[in-house]
Amino acid sequence: AQKVTQAQTEISVVEKEDVTLDCVYETRDTTYYLFWYKQPPSGELVFLIRRNSFDEQNEISGRYSWNFQKSTSSFNFTITASQVVDSAVYFCALTTNSGGYQKVTFGIGTKLQVIP
Amino acid sequence: DAGVTQSPTHLIKTRGQQVTLRCSPKSGHDTVSWYQQALGQGPQFIFQYYEEEERQRGNFPDRFSGHQFPNYSSELNVNALLLGDSALYLCASSLAEGQGAYEQYFGPGTRLTVT
Numbered sequence: 143a144q145k146v147t148q149a150q151t152e153i154s155v156v157e158k159e160d161v162t163l164d165c166v167y168e169t170r171d172t173t174y175y176l177f178w179y180k181q182p183p184s185g186e187l188v189f190l191i192r193r194n195s196f197d198e199q200n201e202i203s204g205r206y207s208w209n210f211q212k213s214t215s216s217f218n219f220t221i222t223a224s225q226v227v228d229s230a231v232y233f234c235a236l237t238t239n240s241g242g243y244q245k246v247t248f249g250i251g252t253k254l255q256v257i258p
Numbered sequence: 259d260a261g262v263t264q265s266p267t268h269l270i271k272t273r274g275q276q277v278t279l280r281c282s283p284k285s286g287h288d289t290v291s292w293y294q295q296a297l298g299q300g301p302q303f304i305f306q307y308y309e310e311e312e313r314q315r316g317n318f319p320d321r322f323s324g325h326q327f328p329n330y331s332s333e334l335n336v337n338a339l340l341l342g343d344s345a346l347y348l349c350a351s352s353l354a355e356g357q358g359a360y361e362q363y364f365g366p367g368t369r370l371t372v373t
Contacts, residue, residue: 146300175360185346187301187364233300237360244314244360246291248300 144169146236148249155224156257163219163252165234171195176210176217177235181251187233193217224256260285262351262365270371271339279334279368283351290332291362292324293348301348307332308354336370344372 145168155161167176178190191201193210201208205222221228234249263282271277283290289308293301303316307326326332330351336343346369350362 177362179364184366185369186366187348187350189361189363192361239360244291244306246303246362248293248302250300 144171144174144236144238144245144247146234146247146249148234148252150252151250152253152255154255154257157226158223160220160222161224161254161256163221163232163234163254165217165219165249167215167217167234167236169236169238171238173239175237177237178208178217178219179233179235181231181233183230190219221254224254226256226258229254229256262349262363264347264349264365264368266368267366268369268371270373272373273339273341275339276335276337277339277370279336279347279349279370280331281334281349281351281365282331283349284363287351287353287363288330289352289354290326290330291350291352292332292334293350294318294343295346295348295367297345304334339372341372344370346370 147166149164174195176193179187180190181187191208198210198212207220209218231251231253233251237244237246262284265280281290291306292304294304295301304318304322305312305315305324310326321337323335346367348367349365352362
């Protein structure tokens with residue numbers, strides 16, 4: 143069985159503050175992929191990042207950064223100097239490939255509100 | 259480069275009716291997955307199609323069925339609609355293999371309301 147837990151259901155920050163969204167995952171597979179998606183009010187899920195289980199390097203893309211730690215089964219997402227446009231629901235997802243079949247599990251999402 | 263498209267954007271149906279939702283994958287993608295997203299929840303995996311066959315299925319009843327066409331586009335059919343089927347239905351496309359495999363790109367979704 144696999145599971146993704148996003149313990150923070152809603153977060154509010156004031157513009158320009160930094161915010162970290164937590165993601166904890168469970169899987170018995172040794173090969174897997176982790177994702178973050180952004181879902182603005184329009185509803186479309188926007189791909190942000192993919193990480194495979196063998197690559198624990200942290201990644202930075204502009205104001206976004208991701209911290210992958212296999213030891214704690216976490217894949218946290220930090221937004222630096224948050225902006226109002228960052229307001230959205232953010233989903234963490236886990237994909238495994240067992241016997242040629244992909245299994246995708248999403249977390250419940252974290253709703254981020256950035257207040258001007 | 260066209261992204262994932264879905265039609266229709268909104269749909270209202272009555273309990274017991276049947277519905278068909280459509281999806282065209284991102285150019286170059288060969289795999290289509292369907293998800294149901296209830297209000298305030300994360301997307302729940304329905305099934306995935308590759309080479310015109312259902313290759314993986316989530317925990318959804320047989321009322322949910324699908325099809326993939328030779329041009330990789332896909333349909334999701336739901337029979338005997340229930341009120342609980344009201345949700346946003348998302349289609350995602352990806353590559354089965356190679357660089358970028360498993361990166362799913364989502365369409366804007368179809369909002370289904372069952373009354």
